[in-house]
Amino acid sequence: MSGPKSNGWLKVVGLGPGPEDWLTPEARRDLAEATDLVGYFPYVERVPPGDQVRHASDNRVELDRARFALDLAAQGRRVAVVSGGDPGIFAMAAAIFEALDDPDAPKAWRAVHLSVDPGVSAMQAAAARAGAPLGHDFCAISLSDNLKPWEVVLRRLRLAAEADFVIALYNPISKARPWQLGAAFDALRDIRAPETPIVLGRAIGRPDEELTVTTLGEVRAEQADMRTLVIIGASHTRLVARADGGRWVYTPRHYRG
């Protein structure tokens, strides 16, 4: 082909946390109109059946995947880069712009019609099942130290606790990162009370979803896995009895400090 075709596009599409019930109509339409699906294989598998060419790749090759997708779109293909949750939150959208921002990036990439479809992110799904833990000021931190030094993670956790934010932790633990979540809980125990509510939302929205409500004093890192989203309450986050005997977790809108 002799240059970019104007009918090609690249859309970074958020699939939400899993069920089609949380897939927006915009995302569904863009997936259906795509000629090519590009993404981490479990996300590509999750896209409803269709005629699209499926380019599934492994984890941790986000930048290669972004370049491949930009190339396809520059050739005139309609490319949906699929991401779990919201592609703008710890997901593929940033990788696409990193590829585009490379000084050596082909000029044709800049001409690609590019857009991002937001979606429901994992913290929102976990929060909805738990009650309303994100009802007041909060922060979201990726606990992975693959892309930033662990000292930065620890410093952010401490400042977030000092600021009395509710804290949502993405990527809390994996086989390659077994000790970081325990270290994070320990750091927070220096600042927050043992009664602080903790939500562990595992695979929320999937058939095997599990919700655990516990406290900072009692939680153990082994209760989480790589499919878990962790929410740590602020000082005024509260528990309320559920009709079924469990407990809701919510953070009041009011704050007296």
Place this chain on the structure above:
Amino acid sequence: MSGPKSNGWLKVVGLGPGPEDWLTPEARRDLAEATDLVGYFPYVERVPPGDQVRHASDNRVELDRARFALDLAAQGRRVAVVSGGDPGIFAMAAAIFEALDDPDAPKAWRAVHLSVDPGVSAMQAAAARAGAPLGHDFCAISLSDNLKPWEVVLRRLRLAAEADFVIALYNPISKARPWQLGAAFDALRDIRAPETPIVLGRAIGRPDEELTVTTLGEVRAEQADMRTLVIIGASHTRLVARADGGRWVYTPRHYRG
């Protein structure tokens, strides 16, 4: 009626930022199955036409609205409490649990079948239009000092800037709170560089949406109104040229500190 009916329910439903294109299938179904819609009037008006009884109320009466909705559900009605964006993020879900948590709350409220439908929040819509500014660790702060002291807001802003979070500001400005956003920008200018990218996403998803990309050095509070979501970049947030001459804003996943 002589007590709670088991067929009643209360669902706190997120409408997303505006267009039906961002309304999840779950939310659409729950709205259609409700007998009663309860909410701030612009949100109730936004619900697709149907037979539901519409109970629209004014702003700033969230707790009264929550009690009214719990009463209706305890009487056996199917009640959708509607909220813009995600009801769990600076919206109605926390107010429902506050009402339920009142020691004087009627016992019948505890028996109500209660759930929360997550939705796309304003920061995600603004981020998607701007690129990927929330691609790294971030926080969300409501700038309103109606529900917390201004000193708490300022302290959180300073700690968030020290932690080098991307910062999303909800409720940045209103007629009753005209100076707070300017004061927030001033506080951040003490810590962050003037080149720090700023996104102003006004009514994103609505027909009159407007996206402004500027910098901390240049932004003025008067550029925002009560329908604006403000995003302030971290130290490594970057700008990339768009095909149309504008600029994308994104925050790389990598961070060197």
